[in-house]
Amino acid sequence: MKLKLGRTINHRHQMLKNLAISILLYEKVTTTYAKAKAVKPLVDNAINIAKNNDLASRRQLLSIFLHNKNVVEKLLKDLGPRFEKDASGYLKTIKDKPRVGDNAPQVILMLKKSKFIVRETKKDNKENTVKKETIKDKKAISKVK
Secondary structure, three states: OOOOOOOOHHHHHHHHHHHHHHHHHHOEEEEEHHHHHHHHHHHHHHHHHHOOOOHHHHHHHHHHOOOOHHHHHHHHHHHHHHOOOOOOOOEEEEEOOOOOOOOOOEEEEEEOOOOOEEEEEEOOOOOOOEEEEEEOOHHHHHHHO
């Protein structure tokens, strides 16, 4: 069963392509759980195509990602070689606090071999809430500890 996400088919396809482009460019995106579940196969497929790194795969990626050359270059030069030994499962989902307006469950989507590191710290002892932080540099971790 495919998720419809309350949109028409054209709107849904464009939204998922835009979300996939954001994930591939920035390597970390916060979105709803339903959208994350729907975009995972699209990102996995794109990275699998990028592993070949030939002209046919470049053209196929250009047709998928609306002729966005920045995404295709990053896929072929950076992400394809980075995930060369992995078969699938390039994204990890981390649960985040619900969205303020409509209480929709939020997740953070990240590439597994990403430059971001997730660290969990307790914020309040009263409420036992967990705050998730992403740290861009490994040098910053030593300063935080």
